[in-house]
Amino acid sequence: MNESVLEKVAQFPSSPGVYLMKDALGRVIYVGKAKDLRKRVLCYFQERPRASGSASASGGGDGGEVRMAAPRYDGRYQVKFLMAKVHDIDIIVTAHEREAFHLENTLIKKHAPRYNIQLKDDKSYLSIKLSMKDQVPRIYVTRRIVKDGALYFGPYSSAYACRKTVDFIERHFRLRTCSDHELSNRVRPCLQYQIGRCEAPCVGLIAAADYREQAQQVKLFLQGKNQDLIKRVEQQMQQEAGQEQFEKAARSRDLVMALRETLAQQSTAKHHWLDQDVIHYYREGERMTVCVVLIREGKVWDSRLYHLKGHQDDTEILESFLGQFYGEDRFIPDEILLPQGVPESDTLTGIFSEKRGKKTVLLVPQRGDRVDLLRLARSNAEQGFRQRQEKKEEISEILEKLQETLGLQNFPRRMECFDISNTQGEQSVGSLVSFLDGEADKSHYKRFKIKTVTGPDDFASMREVLKRRLSHIQAAEVPAKWEKPDLMVIDGGKGQLSAVQAIMEELNVTGIDLISLAKAREGEVGDKVFLPGRMNPVRFAKNSSLLHLLMQIRDEAHRFAITYHRKLRAKAFLPSA
Numbered sequence: 001m002n003e004s005v006l007e008k009v010a011q012f013p014s015s016p017g018v019y020l021m022k023d024a025l026g027r028v029i030y031v032g033k034a035k036d037l038r039k040r041v042l043c044y045f046q047e048r049p050r051a052s053g054s055a056s057a058s059g060g061g062d063g064g065e066v067r068m069a070a071p072r073y074d075g076r077y078q079v080k081f082l083m084a085k086v087h088d089i090d091i092i093v094t095a096h097e098r099e100a101f102h103l104e105n106t107l108i109k110k111h112a113p114r115y116n117i118q119l120k121d122d123k124s125y126l127s128i129k130l131s132m133k134d135q136v137p138r139i140y141v142t143r144r145i146v147k148d149g150a151l152y153f154g155p156y157s158s159a160y161a162c163r164k165t166v167d168f169i170e171r172h173f174r175l176r177t178c179s180d181h182e183l184s185n186r187v188r189p190c191l192q193y194q195i196g197r198c199e200a201p202c203v204g205l206i207a208a209a210d211y212r213e214q215a216q217q218v219k220l221f222l223q224g225k226n227q228d229l230i231k232r233v234e235q236q237m238q239q240e241a242g243q244e245q246f247e248k249a250a251r252s253r254d255l256v257m258a259l260r261e262t263l264a265q266q267s268t269a270k271h272h273w274l275d276q277d278v279i280h281y282y283r284e285g286e287r288m289t290v291c292v293v294l295i296r297e298g299k300v301w302d303s304r305l306y307h308l309k310g311h312q313d314d315t316e317i318l319e320s321f322l323g324q325f326y327g328e329d330r331f332i333p334d335e336i337l338l339p340q341g342v343p344e345s346d347t348l349t350g351i352f353s354e355k356r357g358k359k360t361v362l363l364v365p366q367r368g369d370r371v372d373l374l375r376l377a378r379s380n381a382e383q384g385f386r387q388r389q390e391k392k393e394e395i396s397e398i399l400e401k402l403q404e405t406l407g408l409q410n411f412p413r414r415m416e417c418f419d420i421s422n423t424q425g426e427q428s429v430g431s432l433v434s435f436l437d438g439e440a441d442k443s444h445y446k447r448f449k450i451k452t453v454t455g456p457d458d459f460a461s462m463r464e465v466l467k468r469r470l471s472h473i474q475a476a477e478v479p480a481k482w483e484k485p486d487l488m489v490i491d492g493g494k495g496q497l498s499a500v501q502a503i504m505e506e507l508n509v510t511g512i513d514l515i516s517l518a519k520a521r522e523g524e525v526g527d528k529v530f531l532p533g534r535m536n537p538v539r540f541a542k543n544s545s546l547l548h549l550l551m552q553i554r555d556e557a558h559r560f561a562i563t564y565h566r567k568l569r570a571k572a573f574l575p576s577a
Contacts, residue, residue: 012038017093028111033104105327119324126162128153137215153222170197224296275333280377291381305384332356395438408513410486417489417553421561427568430465431561490516
């Protein structure tokens with residue numbers, strides 16, 4: 001045990017706040033919150049209590065002195081692994097528990113600590129953004145959720161469902177999709193107006209009040225409040241008919257019919273027009289899949305799966321999940337149904353109600369139809385867990401077969417691939433993409449501007465990129481983002497492979513498998529793989545899953561390089577006068 005750390009902890013205040021545990025390299029490996037920082041952190045240092053026979057830590061001494069009770073022993077399974085790596089602990093004191101709750105979530109997102117659960121999938125899903133704070137509100141699809149005053153709906157687990165929803169809005173509500181720059185510079189209506197998908201607010205063909213009303217209707221539609229929306233549109237239709245604006249009234253009538261058709265297609269739950277999120281999980285060991293079923297106005301709206309990993313108790317993981325899931329500007333419903341209670345339920349209820357502007361309750365149903373909803377979420381979580389495990393087992397078999405077929409010394413768990421992109425030597429860039437367990441690991445992607453090469457020399461450019469990448473492996477302490485790969489895949493033939501071999505020998509880098517993947521020439525079937533020390537390439541069947549995986553990482557490296565090159569080229573083509 002690190003005595004200096006224990007002495008530091010003994011000086012912590014008895015205040016609410018957040019503590020950050022760090023390893024020998026200063027990396028944050030765990031973030032936690034506490035009502036009493038000193039008491040909570042000392043729990044990690046307590047030894048397992050003896051069964052009997054020992055004097056009570058809080059008992060009286062010879063002189064009748066009453067001592068303070070020692071902090072309780074933290075017997076969680078992962079604590080022994082965690083504390084073996086902790087070399088320092090820092091704290092941030094907060095004014096109250098709610099502030100500590102928000103700060104904990106912010107720091108988890110910032111540092112991605114190894115021993116905290118991570119909710120990683122929001123970036124990969126699409127959301128619908130409605131910029132209600134703009135003078136002329138706009139709707140469009142985005143993957144980024146930022147605090148800019150706009151309303152975000154989603155994320156949608158299906159990109160098709162998201163874009164279909166936007167298409168419905170464009171056809172029936174006619175909000176603009178153009179950028180602010182296009183809006184301010186347009187002098188005549190665009191094609192969207194011509195095909196009946198926009199009211200052309202850019203050139204004043206619709207009154208500001210009428211356009212704002214359409215935006216409010218879109219807001220109700222995306223919130224799932226279709227009954228309120230239908231009443232609102234029906235009132236508008238009657239008003240338009242009374243003013244003999246029959247074309248507008250007919251359009252409102254068509255919108256009501258479309259909304260009723262949409263309502264008829266939705267599955268119905270039994271809860272009297274409530275907005276609910278139903279959360280349950282399925283767990284085996286340290287792996288857990290959480291399912292969230294979204295119910296809006298009593299109707300099943302969507303469901304999402306989140307795959308987590310952690311040694312913590314179920315209740316602790318569930319509480320951390322709630323904090324991260326509702327940490328963004330996410331819609332908070334009337335009720336959140338849970339399979340069991342969480343320690344800080346009162347704090348969470350207060351935070352959610354404050355963010356929402358009206359009361360939200362956390363419920364643990366014991367009987368009735370709410371229990372049926374929890375069973376539904378549990379069933380979906382188990383099914384999602386099984387499907388993910390089957391996929392992982394399939395990928396593991398593919399990687400084992402790849403190692404066997406190519407005679408690799410390492411199991412290719414982490415693979416890296418490189419590519420070069422330029423236009424006749426101009427704006428030359430390199431890319432590094434990383435695959436972990438057969439899937440893209442974008443946190444390890446890297447981009448390189450070529451600095452030492454002039455002209456279209458791909459060999460020299462690849463040499464520079466490889467030297468810059470491999471130099472990080474030679475460091476005394478290799479940062480996590482530069483960890484050594486098991487296999488390096490080079491796009492090209494024997495020439496590129498030999499060049500990389502020379503670089504590895506020059507830098508004395510060992511323990512990494514190396515292959516190159518060359519595209520098939522005309523008349524050849526399937527791409528071919530070149531190995532060091534072997535004259536003839538290894539050929540796979542055209543539909544081989546092994547070849548498909550290698551082609552996937554090669555194509556991803558090419559895409560990543562091209563994207564960066566185009567970005568630099570576009571920037572160079574548009575210099576300011």
